[in-house]
Amino acid sequence: MTALAEVSAYVPPGRVPIESLAPDLGLSPMQLRVFRRYHGLSEVSRDPGRSLPELLASAALRLRGLAEPRVRETVRYVLYARSMPVVAPFPLNPLHELTWRLGLGHAVAFTVTHQACATALHAMALAGHLLAADGDPAARALVVAGEKVYTRVAKIVPETSFFAEASAACLVSTSGPKDQLLAYAAASRGEFDGDPGRFQAESAYGLADIITAALTQAGLRPADVSLILPHNVNKVSWRRVCRLLEFPADRVLLDNVASVGHGFCADAFINYQTAIERSLLKAGDAYVIAAAGAAPGATFSAMVFRH
Amino acid sequence: MSGTAARDRVMESIHTVLPGLLPAGSSAPELSDKTRLMEDLGMTSVVTLELMLGLEDVLDIQIDVEEIQPDDVSSLGALADFIAGQMGVTG
Known part of the structure; x- marks a missing residue:
């Protein structure tokens, strides 16, 4: 593990x-x-x-x-x-x-x-x-x-x-009392290469699908998730993802979007630190880290952890 | 303002704002209720948001984009219906 x-x-x-x-x-x-x-x-x-x-x-x-x-x-x-x-x-x-x-x-x-x-x-x-x-x-x-x-x-x-x-x-x-990885799902989608309009239109579906795949792998449903630590690209895309997942938007940690911006691959960890500082995770909580990578093509990824 | 009058006003505003958002050099398309934003005009979701902001300025309203569903931006007619609904008019 x-x-x-x-x-x-x-x-x-x-x-x-x-x-x-x-x-x-x-x-x-x-x-x-x-x-x-x-x-x-x-x-x-x-x-x-x-x-x-x-x-x-x-x-x-x-x-x-x-x-x-x-x-x-x-x-x-x-x-x-x-x-x-x-x-x-x-x-x-x-x-x-x-x-x-x-x-x-x-x-x-x-x-x-x-x-x-x-x-x-x-x-x-x-x-x-x-x-x-x-x-x-x-x-x-x-x-x-x-x-x-x-x-x-x-x-x-x-x-x-x-x-x-x-x-x-x-x-x-490979072991530890906390933040254990329960599942990892990723999909590399080459069909988005050179088609940014299509990526914009479909990326919310891609993220929602991969989060669902990771949760299914972990034997969990969206209702079991205490917090999503997103990539900090913007708020509007995550609101769309939440509607697709029927997941409350206030459980996606988006505060750093406005005050920090998109920290390349560091967003998940930046948001994790914020979650710890604000006591948003307690022992035993299931949380999701999710991100989309664009160009060339696109990759949608999600991990489920037990805090 | 009646629902029909509001919708007409929205469509007029779309005709005013939209041409400025289309790619430079593109020929002025025929705009109708059935014109599809993505398939016919090649608009991305972000350009659609720019259209919303332009319509807010012209119509002096605030559009709640949290309420927008994909079908609401499938065509100019659907968009006009959505925005007229946001203007709180009854038919």
């Missing part, structure tokens, strides 16, 4: 209003109105003073486990869950720089991508598989997420959302 031993997130204090991004991104006043009024977007976090390795380290160093040498020694794998294929110019290697900073040079470190913003779920599942194959119950994997708005495509999801600079880190284990 895969479990989340510890989760941390770093959301920088800096914010920019979405209006300030309009000149650079060629957005019209009407487009900004749609983003504010319907999508629920307002400002996005920015951390211009930190490099990518520093941004990732800001979350990873908040993990109490990594402060202990005996825990660091058990980390066999470091997985960087990433939305964008390119995050730094050659020959910089942000992941390797991060592992050196964290004293994890002994671990196998690699990037997981190709599912865009749904990649964090894939990375957690992959970490669990690697640890299970490893055979050592004390072994750990570190999953990190977060990116800089390095290129134009890393600043905006057209007609959908704005990317935010933030980061997260998660220690994965």
Whole structure:
């Protein structure tokens, strides 16, 4: 079984209003109105003073486990869950720089991508598989997420959302008293490639279907779920998902959409931290992490956990 | 204002606002009740939201998009019916 031993997130204090991004991104006043009024977007976090390795380290160093040498020694794998294929110019290697900073040079470190913003779920599942194959119950994997708005495509999801600079880190284990993975469902849908209009029209159905699939796998129904930790693209899409699932919208943690923006693959962990800070999860609660990744094609993913 | 008058006013407003949202260079399409937003006009869901905001400005109303169902934006006629309903008129 895969479990989340510890989760941390770093959301920088800096914010920019979405209006300030309009000149650079060629957005019209009407487009900004749609983003504010319907999508629920307002400002996005920015951390211009930190490099990518520093941004990732800001979350990873908040993990109490990594402060202990005996825990660091058990980390066999470091997985960087990433939305964008390119995050730094050659020959910089942000992941390797991060592992050196964290004293994890002994671990196998690699990037997981190709599912865009749904990649964090894939990375957690992959970490669990690697640890299970490893055979050592004390072994750990570190999953990190977060990116800089390095290129134009890393600043905006057209007609959908704005990317935010933030980061997260998660220690994965094969056992643990809490945050046990009950189910994981993912669907990669190549038919959406090159058809953003179709993706917009059908993405709510894709997310609702994959959440239902994951819950069915876990032997649960939507009514059994205490909380959904979503990807923070916008509010209007999640309201559609809730209608399809007949799930109360106030049990989807959307507060960070307006105040942080879409933190690439880090959203689930950012929302998890918010849920813990606000005591929204109690022991034994079932919760869902769900995300959609767009381009090329689309991936819809959902995980069910027991807190 | 009667329901019919309100609906007529909504359709007039759609005829005013919609052409500005269609791709530049596209020829002015024939707009009728049966015109389908996605299939006939190639509108995405976001452009549909821009249409809603434009109609709010012209009609001086607030549209509750939480109430919108897919059928309400299937055609211009369906959209006009929905918005006229939001204007709280009775037929």
